[in-house]
Amino acid sequence: MVAEQARLLERARIAQDMHDVLGHDLSLIALSAGALKLAPGLEDHHRMAAQDIRAKAAAAVERLGEVIGVLREETDDAPMGPSDSGLTHLVGEASASGLAVELRVDGEGADLPPVVERAAHRVVQEALTNVAKHAPHAATTVHVSHTATETQVLVKNGPASTAAGLRPWSGGRGLIGLDERVRLVGGSFEYGPRAGGFAVVARLPHMPPAQAPRPADATPHLQGGGLPQEYRRARRSAGRTLVTTVMLPLVTGAVLSGALMGWEMVSASRSVLDPRVYARLRVGQDRSEVEHVLPDRQTVARPSATEPKGRDITCEYYAMTADRFDDRSGNAYRLCFRTNTLVSLDALAS
Incomplete structure (x- = not known):
């Protein structure tokens, strides 16, 4: 329970x-x-x-x-966790608090999936919390390795001093919680004594496979049988x-x-002006001649450009394409009229 x-x-x-x-x-x-x-x-x-x-x-x-x-x-x-979820910030805070901790990072972790990034942060956070409780003077290393398919987090510390080793163990609830978080992202989690100290290892796949639910009585690293039916x-x-x-x-x-x-x-x-139609427009045409070939509405894109100055001049903007992946996306045709006469034509880049 x-x-x-x-x-x-x-x-x-x-x-x-x-x-x-x-x-x-x-x-x-x-x-x-x-x-x-x-x-x-x-x-x-x-x-x-x-x-x-x-x-x-x-x-x-x-x-x-x-x-x-x-x-x-x-x-x-x-x-x-803290609002700044960077591991550098987290380890820096632990070091400023008195822990002898070193951070090593291998590989690029700039584009980690959010669930992997948060899981890695929680693993390091909980592991450093346990070091502070049970081995505050031990040398500690946080080693994070990024590959194309997974991120591995290793937090290990040396032997605890005699005084720190006498402190009572809190029950390992934080480590059990970490095991649950890592399991839910499709990874694996291990912890235990190593070389006189303690180590926590989490492997976090960047694209976790479908997970089969763990049996109700499977409680890693702990003694005990199944849970009561009510629970x-x-x-x-x-x-x-x-x-x-x-x-x-x-x-x-x-x-x-x-x-x-x-x-x-x-x-x-509905705001795209066909380039072939634009090519046929000429300065001096009356609005009545061009209205029937213009789109239903104007584009909301307004590339930065100085509009012609003068009384009674109004400008209209029409998109070159509706395809977001087209290189012309965001570009626009500008048609300016004085009263009802077309006085300028411009193709503007965003």
């Missing part, structure tokens, strides 16, 4: 991590929808749709926070709560993102 409590506590931390990431993404969706709502030339029913997307994204962020709050209350307070039911209930917590914002975010991207693509396609 103690081991299971530690696992549930770590799952609450994982849920909070998901809240931070998904809450940020949903906030960006709401921000984009708000900008779309204010776009010039937008029809009223499309403006209402953008407003609705923004409202739903904001509501999803609030609901996500409420669900995470309930989960944390049910599993006791689960303190998060297994409580664990299943907590698991369903966690799945709901994670999946609800994921699905909501995917739907909102898809709707917003779909609207942007449709809107962009």
Whole structure:
């Protein structure tokens, strides 16, 4: 039961991590929808749709926070790591606190998946906490190795002093929680005595395979048999709560993102001026001659360029392409009219 409590506590931390990431993404969706709502030339029913997307994204962020709050209350307070999740910062803080700790990093870890980066941070954080408790004067090494497929974290310390070794062991709940976090990302976790000291090793794949659930009575590194039936039911209930917590914002975010991207693509396609049509336009033409070949709406892109000055001059902008992956994406054609006469034609790069 103690081991299971530690696992549930770590799952609450994982849920909070998901809240931070998904809450940020949903906030960006709401921000984009708000900008779309204010776009010039937008029809009223499309403006209402953008407003609705923004409202739903904001509501999803609030609901996500409420669900995470309930989960944390049910599993006791689960303190998060520091806002700066860099391992250099973490090891630097430990060193400033008096630990003789050295950080070694092999390979490039700039593009780690967020779950791997957070799991590695938690492994180092918990391992250094244990060193501070049980071997505060021992030389400690944090070795992080990045390859194309996995990240390995090794934290090892030398023998503890006699005085520190007499301190009571806290029960290993933090290590059990780490085992649960590493397992959930498809990795492996080991810990135990090494060369008179202690070592913690975690292997974190960058693309974890599908995981089969661990049997209810499998409790690594601990003695004991199966859990009581009542506790297994409580664990299943907590698991369903966690799945709901994670999946609800994921699905909501995917739907909102898809709707917003779909609207942007449709809107962009209706503002594209065919290059062949542009090539046939001539300065001096009357607006009535060119109106029937112009797109339904103007593009929201406005490449920086000085507009012609003069009274009664108005300029219109039309996209060169609706394909985001086209090199011309963001470029625009500018047509300027004085009263009803075309006075300038420009192809502008963003």
